[in-house]
Amino acid sequence: MQITDISLWGVALMVVLMALAVALFLLIDRREMMRVLKVFGLTLGQMILAGVGVWLVYKVDAWWMDILWLLIMLALSGAWCLYEMKWQVKKLALPLAAALVAGCLVAGGSMMLTLPGRCFVSVFGVLLAYMITSITLTLQTYQRCLYHTESHRLYLQANGATKLESLMPGIRRALRASIQPQLRTMAQPLLVAMPLLFAGMLLGGASPVAGVFVLLLLMVAAFVASVVAGVVAVGLYSKLSC
Amino acid sequence: MLELNEVLVEGAANTVSMMAQERQMTCLTGGTAQVRSHLLLAILGLVPVKSGFVNIDGEPLERQTMKKLRKMMAYVPSELRAEGEVTVYEPPSVQDLFMLKDNREAAISNGLLTEEMKRTCAPQEKAQLLAMAVLRQRPILLVENPAIESAGYLKGLARDGRIVVVASEERAILDMADEIIEI
Numbered sequence: 001m002q003i004t005d006i007s008l009w010g011v012a013l014m015v016v017l018m019a020l021a022v023a024l025f026l027l028i029d030r031r032e033m034m035r036v037l038k039v040f041g042l043t044l045g046q047m048i049l050a051g052v053g054v055w056l057v058y059k060v061d062a063w064w065m066d067i068l069w070l071l072i073m074l075a076l077s078g079a080w081c082l083y084e085m086k087w088q089v090k091k092l093a094l095p096l097a098a099a100l101v102a103g104c105l106v107a108g109g110s111m112m113l114t115l116p117g118r119c120f121v122s123v124f125g126v127l128l129a130y131m132i133t134s135i136t137l138t139l140q141t142y143q144r145c146l147y148h149t150e151s152h153r154l155y156l157q158a159n160g161a162t163k164l165e166s167l168m169p170g171i172r173r174a175l176r177a178s179i180q181p182q183l184r185t186m187a188q189p190l191l192v193a194m195p196l197l198f199a200g201m202l203l204g205g206a207s208p209v210a211g212v213f214v215l216l217l218l219m220v221a222a223f224v225a226s227v228v229a230g231v232v233a234v235g236l237y238s239k240l241s242c
Numbered sequence: 243m244l245e246l247n248e249v250l251v252e253g254a255a256n257t258v259s260m261m262a263q264e265r266q267m268t269c270l271t272g273g274t275a276q277v278r279s280h281l282l283l284a285i286l287g288l289v290p291v292k293s294g295f296v297n298i299d300g301e302p303l304e305r306q307t308m309k310k311l312r313k314m315m316a317y318v319p320s321e322l323r324a325e326g327e328v329t330v331y332e333p334p335s336v337q338d339l340f341m342l343k344d345n346r347e348a349a350i351s352n353g354l355l356t357e358e359m360k361r362t363c364a365p366q367e368k369a370q371l372l373a374m375a376v377l378r379q380r381p382i383l384l385v386e387n388p389a390i391e392s393a394g395y396l397k398g399l400a401r402d403g404r405i406v407v408v409a410s411e412e413r414a415i416l417d418m419a420d421e422i423i424e425i
Contacts, residue, residue, distance in 0.1 A: 154319075
């Protein structure tokens with residue numbers, strides 16, 4: 001699809017419909033309306049920034065620009081994870097950075113061997129989105145687990161467990177948490193609710209066969225990225241903090 | 243022989259020195275429950291000692307020797323509970339403990355465990371923790387706040403040749419002890 005395929009009249013209609021929907025909220029729930037407007041405004045602003053970034057990457061069309069974009073995205077993803085985890089920079093910066101890089105290298109690297117170079121931005125964009133949720137959930141679950149089971153760990157270590165053996169229940173729980181978001185998405189009835197990614201590829205002009213195939217590949221890559229990132233995050237966190 | 247030499251742990255006001263011998267039940271008493279618990283964990287090398295040192299059969303408990311010496315001990319906590327609020331609490335099970343590499347050679351079965359639990363005479367939860375530690379067959383047994391009903395059983399374990407160190411304030415336990423160490 002090209003920008004020229006979009007009808008201006010259609011856009012105008014959408015804006016009017018949006019204004020009507022907001023007006024309805026103005027009548028029934030003014031506070032919620034303000035929230036809706038704020039979220040829409042933020043989304044618009046971020047989409048413009050993201051769009052400009054990706055446009056630049058496509059415009060320059062060089063390997064170094066792709067890498068630069070990835071580095072910026074890695075830094076932003078790390079910062080977002082830290083924000084979600086209340087800025088525990090000292091404890092989490094290293095495990096987070098290593099997890100993001102490892103996930104990208106393993107899963108993203110394999111995907112780039114499979115797909116053409118122009119897919120770089122979309123592939124890493126999807127992987128980072130999955131990894132942010134997965135790493136945050138993994139580390140949050142692990143930290144909670146370590147706190148709740150402190151006496152367990154002492155008990156197990158006092159009765160024959162190595163440090164790793166005593167940490168295993170927490171590690172198991174954290175890794176289970178790392179794949180939950182993706183499993184939830186995959187467990188949706190796909191025939192009823194079409195995956196957004198698939199719909200996006202169809203909008204972009206991909207054939208349905210290619211769309212399904214790439215979607216499945218991306219799901220596998222995202223799963224691998226989540227597992228690799230989870231293992232690295234938990235492993236490093238244990239080494240540094242336990 | 244288990245020796246504590248001027249050991250000071252977190253929260254304690256005084257240092258502790260003692261010599262726990264085979265075939266003896268030694269009781270640590272006084273101080274707060276937390277300090278007594280810290281002392282037992284310090285013997286295991288699981289909490290740091292502020293000053294002083296722990297010796298087991300003449301070998302000092304240090305970073306290098308900790309793993310080896312810990313293999314000689316079994317520990318029974320006062321209770322197992324989760325820190326903070328949790329919706330579902332799953333304490334380590336008998337399987338969790340005896341699946342550990344270090345415990346795989348210990349003789350364990352449902353029958354043996356039930357029998358040992360009966361011998362302890364303690365209420366269900368405490369009996370299970372104590373029986374699990376005893377079935378690990380280690381020469382040193384460290385017990386935190388045992389049930390008073392288990393006093394005779396612990397004394398019996400000591401008579402069978404183990405070093406039994408108990409942390410308790412209960413009169414019934416103190417009466418059974420061969421040596422009492424006031425913290």
